[in-house]
Amino acid sequence: xxxxxxxxxxxxxxxxxxxxxxxxxxxxxxVEVGVNGLVCSFCVQGINKQLRKFPATxxxxxxxxxxxxxxxxxxxxxxxxxxxxxxxxxxxYTVTSIQRTTTPLAELRVRLAxx
Amino acid sequence: xxxxxxxxFVLGAALFAAPAIARPIAYADSTTLMTSWxxxxxxxxxxxxxxxxxxSFGPTHMRVQSHxxxxxxxxTTFRVNGxxxxxxxxxxxxxxxxxxxxxxxSGTGLRGSQTVWNAGLQLDYETRRVYFSAQxxxxxxxxxxxxxxxxxxxxxxxxxxxxxVATWFVAQAERSTGVLDEGTDYSLLLRLFKGTTWVEAGxxxxxxxxTYFMYTF
Numbered sequence: 001x002x003x004x005x006x007x008x009x010x011x012x013x014x015x016x017x018x019x020x021x022x023x024x025x026x027x028x029x030x031v032e033v034g035v036n037g038l039v040c041s042f043c044v045q046g047i048n049k050q051l052r053k054f055p056a057t058x059x060x061x062x063x064x065x066x067x068x069x070x071x072x073x074x075x076x077x078x079x080x081x082x083x084x085x086x087x088x089x090x091x092x093y094t095v096t097s098i099q100r101t102t103t104p105l106a107e108l109r110v111r112l113a114x115x
Numbered sequence: 116x117x118x119x120x121x122x123x124f125v126l127g128a129a130l131f132a133a134p135a136i137a138r139p140i141a142y143a144d145s146t147t148l149m150t151s152w153x154x155x156x157x158x159x160x161x162x163x164x165x166x167x168x169x170x171s172f173g174p175t176h177m178r179v180q181s182h183x184x185x186x187x188x189x190x191t192t193f194r195v196n197g198x199x200x201x202x203x204x205x206x207x208x209x210x211x212x213x214x215x216x217x218x219x220x221s222g223t224g225l226r227g228s229q230t231v232w233n234a235g236l237q238l239d240y241e242t243r244r245v246y247f248s249a250q251x252x253x254x255x256x257x258x259x260x261x262x263x264x265x266x267x268x269x270x271x272x273x274x275x276x277x278x279x280v281a282t283w284f285v286a287q288a289e290r291s292t293g294v295l296d297e298g299t300d301y302s303l304l305l306r307l308f309k310g311t312t313w314v315e316a317g318x319x320x321x322x323x324x325x326t327y328f329m330y331t332f
Contacts, residue, residue: 064243067205091143091168
């Protein structure tokens with residue numbers, strides 16, 4: 001009986017896993033990028049201009065204090081890490097890290113402002 | 116006709132009294148209007164288009180006059196700026212810029228309108244609290260030879276971020292050598308910028324007002 005329960009649970013988890021991954025990916029619409037070289041408002045303007053050229057870009061946040069650029073990807077659209085990396089390199093900056101999160105940009109703004 | 120040495124000195128002092136371009140390339144796909152104005156001495160304007168973050172070019176015009184208003188020179192050139200190297204650091208940026216321009220110069224003391232060329236180099240280092248810049252600028256025409264060296268050091272009283280006006284106190288030393296003028300001038304400047312607007316004003320030797328404005332669109 002114990003073996004049967006474990007088997008049913010395993011099958012159930014295996015079936016649920018793809019849906020869980022899809023849900024996370026769909027929710028991870030914020031791309032947080034660590035950037036070196038951010039020192040002035042011209043950096044902000046240049047980066048904004050480059051990243052907003054993508055139709056998938058919904059919003060952009062640049063924090064000089066945290067060396068961070070965050071892109072909110074529009075629902076139903078996709079924007080690859082390499083596209084973002086290339087845009088930032090083409091704007092003249094060095095990318096140190098890229099990670100995808102589910103944190104909305106508005107929430108990230110508030111969080112960064114408190115730090 | 117030889118240019119009177121007194122007038123040459125005055126013109127020379129006026130010619131290089133204004134602050135040099137802070138950074139000749141703003142960012143990719145941008146156009147920048149820069150002007151510098153020293154009352155009764157100099158007015159300069161540049162319009163530079165940058166297709167890439169490492170390249171900009173455009174026309175420049177500079178008019179300088181002697182303090183008594185009797186003597187004047189006009190420089191009109193086409194200038195190309197390049198970013199030779201950028202160092203992106205965790206909380207800092209350093210750059211090596213170079214530029215060259217070609218055009219015409221006319222006015223008092225010159226044997227007609229002449230071809231003038233210019234070349235220069237700038238190294239800078241900037242964080243959100245300190246700024247250093249060293250620059251050398253060379254001008255040549257049939258009747259003029261001039262070298263201009265400048266050093267700037269700036270300090271910000273606070274670290275600015277997006278949507279905050281950046282404030283800088285800048286000390287500047289300029290050395291001019293050549294046929295027009297020899298000497299070193301010192302200036303103190305207040306620099307403010309926010310977004311794509313940059314305003315700078317200060318006083319030089321003898322309380323002379325120095326102003327600078329830049330807008331990028």
